[in-house]
Amino acid sequence: MTTTLANLKTPCLLLDQDKMRANQDRMNEIMEKRSVSLRPHLKTLKSVEAARYLFKDVKQPITVSTLKEAREFGRTGFKDILYAVAMTPQKLDEVIALRRDGIDLKILIDSEGMADVISQKSLAEAMPIPTFIEIDVDGHRAGFSFADGDRLVDVARRLNRHAQLHGIMAHAGESYHLDSAEDLREAALDEANKTLHMAKKLYDAGIDCPHISIGSTPTAHADIKVGGITEVRAGVYLFFDLVQAGIGVCSKTDIALSVLTTVNGYHERRGQIFIDAGWMALSGDQGTGGQKINQYYGVVCDEYGNIWPDLVVRNVNQEHGIIIVRPGVEKKLPYLPIGTRLRILPNHACATAAQHEGYHVLNSDNAVVNYWPRIKGW
Amino acid sequence: MTTTLANLKTPCLLLDQDKMRANQDRMNEIMEKRSVSLRPHLKTLKSVEAARYLFKDVKQPITVSTLKEAREFGRTGFKDILYAVAMTPQKLDEVIALRRDGIDLKILIDSEGMADVISQKSLAEAMPIPTFIEIDVDGHRAGFSFADGDRLVDVARRLNRHAQLHGIMAHAGESYHLDSAEDLREAALDEANKTLHMAKKLYDAGIDCPHISIGSTPTAHADIKVGGITEVRAGVYLFFDLVQAGIGVCSKTDIALSVLTTVNGYHERRGQIFIDAGWMALSGDQGTGGQKINQYYGVVCDEYGNIWPDLVVRNVNQEHGIIIVRPGVEKKLPYLPIGTRLRILPNHACATAAQHEGYHVLNSDNAVVNYWPRIKGW
Numbered sequence: 001m002t003t004t005l006a007n008l009k010t011p012c013l014l015l016d017q018d019k020m021r022a023n024q025d026r027m028n029e030i031m032e033k034r035s036v037s038l039r040p041h042l043k044t045l046k047s048v049e050a051a052r053y054l055f056k057d058v059k060q061p062i063t064v065s066t067l068k069e070a071r072e073f074g075r076t077g078f079k080d081i082l083y084a085v086a087m088t089p090q091k092l093d094e095v096i097a098l099r100r101d102g103i104d105l106k107i108l109i110d111s112e113g114m115a116d117v118i119s120q121k122s123l124a125e126a127m128p129i130p131t132f133i134e135i136d137v138d139g140h141r142a143g144f145s146f147a148d149g150d151r152l153v154d155v156a157r158r159l160n161r162h163a164q165l166h167g168i169m170a171h172a173g174e175s176y177h178l179d180s181a182e183d184l185r186e187a188a189l190d191e192a193n194k195t196l197h198m199a200k201k202l203y204d205a206g207i208d209c210p211h212i213s214i215g216s217t218p219t220a221h222a223d224i225k226v227g228g229i230t231e232v233r234a235g236v237y238l239f240f241d242l243v244q245a246g247i248g249v250c251s252k253t254d255i256a257l258s259v260l261t262t263v264n265g266y267h268e269r270r271g272q273i274f275i276d277a278g279w280m281a282l283s284g285d286q287g288t289g290g291q292k293i294n295q296y297y298g299v300v301c302d303e304y305g306n307i308w309p310d311l312v313v314r315n316v317n318q319e320h321g322i323i324i325v326r327p328g329v330e331k332k333l334p335y336l337p338i339g340t341r342l343r344i345l346p347n348h349a350c351a352t353a354a355q356h357e358g359y360h361v362l363n364s365d366n367a368v369v370n371y372w373p374r375i376k377g378w
Numbered sequence: 379m380t381t382t383l384a385n386l387k388t389p390c391l392l393l394d395q396d397k398m399r400a401n402q403d404r405m406n407e408i409m410e411k412r413s414v415s416l417r418p419h420l421k422t423l424k425s426v427e428a429a430r431y432l433f434k435d436v437k438q439p440i441t442v443s444t445l446k447e448a449r450e451f452g453r454t455g456f457k458d459i460l461y462a463v464a465m466t467p468q469k470l471d472e473v474i475a476l477r478r479d480g481i482d483l484k485i486l487i488d489s490e491g492m493a494d495v496i497s498q499k500s501l502a503e504a505m506p507i508p509t510f511i512e513i514d515v516d517g518h519r520a521g522f523s524f525a526d527g528d529r530l531v532d533v534a535r536r537l538n539r540h541a542q543l544h545g546i547m548a549h550a551g552e553s554y555h556l557d558s559a560e561d562l563r564e565a566a567l568d569e570a571n572k573t574l575h576m577a578k579k580l581y582d583a584g585i586d587c588p589h590i591s592i593g594s595t596p597t598a599h600a601d602i603k604v605g606g607i608t609e610v611r612a613g614v615y616l617f618f619d620l621v622q623a624g625i626g627v628c629s630k631t632d633i634a635l636s637v638l639t640t641v642n643g644y645h646e647r648r649g650q651i652f653i654d655a656g657w658m659a660l661s662g663d664q665g666t667g668g669q670k671i672n673q674y675y676g677v678v679c680d681e682y683g684n685i686w687p688d689l690v691v692r693n694v695n696q697e698h699g700i701i702i703v704r705p706g707v708e709k710k711l712p713y714l715p716i717g718t719r720l721r722i723l724p725n726h727a728c729a730t731a732a733q734h735e736g737y738h739v740l741n742s743d744n745a746v747v748n749y750w751p752r753i754k755g756w
Contacts, residue, residue, distance in 0.1 A: 009468075009469075009472075009756060010466075010468070010756075011756060012756070043696055043697070065658075065696055065697045066697065085642070085654060085697045085698065086642040086643050086652060086654075086698075086716075087642065088388075088640045088641070088642045088654060088716060088717055089716070089717045090387075090388070090640060090717065091387075094387075110643060111643065111644070111716060113715065113716055114716055139648075141652075141695065141698060141700075142643045142645065142652050142698070147647075173695070262466045262468060263466070264463070264464040264465065264466045265464050265488060265489065265520045266489070267520065269525075270517075274464060274519075274520050276463060276464075276466060279663075279729060280443075280732060281756075283662065284661065284662045284663050284664075284729060285657075285662050286662075286664075317519065317551070318421055318443055318728055318729075319421070319443045319444065319463045320463065320464075320519060320520070322519075337491065338464075338466060338467070338489060338491055338492055339466055339467045339468065350696055351657060351662060351696075354658060354733070355732070356755070357754055357755045376735055376754075377734070377735045378387060378388075378389060378390070378659075
């Protein structure tokens with residue numbers, strides 16, 4: 001039996017390849033305009049088949065969030081890979097093994113201690129490990145901030161004893177709390193300028209810093225042009241989601257990812273429609289909870305992706321979701337009988353996709369044209 | 379190389395089999411005292427190997443949350459299975475196929491429409507499908523409440539045309555919001571008595587209702603004895619978690635499940651310790667957020683499971699967690715250097731376990747004695 005949208009078992013994950021391609025094209029145009037290269041973060045995609053579909057040239061630099069991703073994407077030909085999670089001593093043997101397998105893996109640190117460990121390991125293995133140092137531009141995560149300028153120089157020197165400072169990288173995670181083009185542009189400029197300021201600290205100390213990497217999906221879309229930045233990282237831009245729509249970098253109709261589900265209960269008196277997608281299929285992510293418009297656990301669409309803007313998944317159990325009319329909206333609950341199939345747009349595409357084994361890939365005619373398994377585990 | 383706690387790659391999922399066994403024994407004693415049979419919900423466990431370890435006799439009735447679980451547990455010998463998610467017309471062919479494979483699968487409905495569909499299907503397949511009708515005792519989820527007594531009778535009659543009313547089932551989901559033994563006892567009595575009241579509606583109408591099933595982990599632990607209830611369902615009791623500890627049905631030291639992680643950043647000035655476990659390893663569940671004590675994304679233990687009660691995972695990104703001293707507690711952040719291994723106790727064991735491919739099973743000496751893969755997907 002050929003797989004069609006109509007005979008897919010629910011719940012399952014749908015991916016609109018044409019919307020994804022359009023999102024990719026848009027980002028590529030922005031990068032061209034900014035004359036900077038892109039190192040997409042494949043932690044959202046987590047699929048070798050999807051990566052080969054999107055990036056024909058495996059010379060494409062990529063970012064990953066696990067060594068498992070590095071191994072899998074490396075096997076299929078991608079060699080220029082940044083593992084953008086701070087390194088631990090225990091993971092270094094696997095890093096060496098991956099590099100010996102021909103993957104030009106770069107790693108990330110933000111401490112004197114790990115600089116020494118990596119330098120020693122590079123000496124012992126006669127392999128200078130190319131390493132990024134993390135810069136903190138907004139207190140969102142790890143890395144060295146302005147106050148740590150001298151430590152940055154010290155860590156770079158310790159690294160360069162036997163390893164190799166490959167560059168510095170920043171992530172403007174706080175941009176996720178913004179929602180105006182002006183604020184996003186400011187955050188993007190701030191991310192770029194602070195990172196360049198730290199690069200100058202290295203330059204002034206006579207330390208070569210060949211790569212200056214910044215990025216987050218919101219700041220990557222900002223219309224700025226700053227010389228000196230060598231690459232931008234972004235991940236969720238390929239799928240987009242309700243959080244990104246709330247920030248304002250996409251519209252709900254750009255969202256390429258959704259969860260197909262089936263109505264299994266209709267309770268008119270309580271104003272509730274039950275579906276067979278709970279947190280196991282949607283994730284428990286409430287990323288829009290702090291935004292101007294709370295989308296709860298997702299916005300409802302019909303089976304073909306047409307949005308019901310005032311229907312939201314208000315609550316989730318493991319395998320149940322409860323749809324209601326958006327609080328504050330004076331509308332009658334539409335009659336959607338048991339068996340009706342719906343799509344739910346995700347708050348956070350990375351989290352929702354992670355709940356599934358793979359993507360059922362649709363074209364713009366809603367024909368199922370492919371199945372792309374996801375990379376699981378670490 | 380033999381697998382030991384020391385050489386497990388992080389992040390990964392740990393399961394203490396002796397704590398799990400003790401949790402199981404405790405529940406079995408309660409059920410004996412209540413003289414009612416237990417139909418454990420294996421949506422938490424989701425592992426054939428774990429189920430065979432815990433339930434030597436495959437005659438043990440079980441509850442599942444997906445048809446995939448029914449197939450996998452059925453293959454290993456469990457035959458008396460309740461699929462406790464409201465049925466849809468599209469899933470009936472798979473139900474029939476599983477029953478033809480020798481699995482005595484029971485299903486669940488709460489509407490006239492599905493009663494007719496299942497009755498017709500039973501006629502067409504010459505197989506009366508044993509069906510539970512869902513009862514709503516506290517407005518938490520689906521099912522018929524007091525006000526729907528007549529509908530219950532009507533639905534039972536429609537079912538019994540060609541299918542078979544197997545019983546009624548309730549789930550006191552609101553008990554998750556309680557935290558005193560007295561309130562839990564009341565909720566448990568309320569769950570039992572309301573369900574019995576609905577059973578009497580059927581009895582008065584001359585309809586046979588052989589099985590009366592209730593349950594939730596909090597109410598299952600209550601010290602009550604109500605005649606007429608034939609079975610109790612509970613799932614998370616095998617692992618327990620911080621939500622259950624907050625409700626008061628277990629202590630933190632009873633929790634059998636944890637996530638092993640490694641420190642990959644220490645920021646004394648910011649009072650933050652970074653670990654390589656984010657929402658991908660811990661889940662984004664914030665189930666204790668509404669409880670008296672907010673455990674944020676989990677409570678920290680050392681590598682051997684000894685609890686640091688004032689260290690919590692305050693924030694999570696995809697592959698990062700940020701540990702801080704519990705807000706309001708005047709303590710200095712302990713120095714845990716990069717490479718230190720920790721365990722994180724989960725808010726919600728079902729959600730945390732679902733983020734992993736399987737369990738690394740430990741005995742009480744913290745020796746790794748097994749690996750139990752989990753059932754994934756639907």
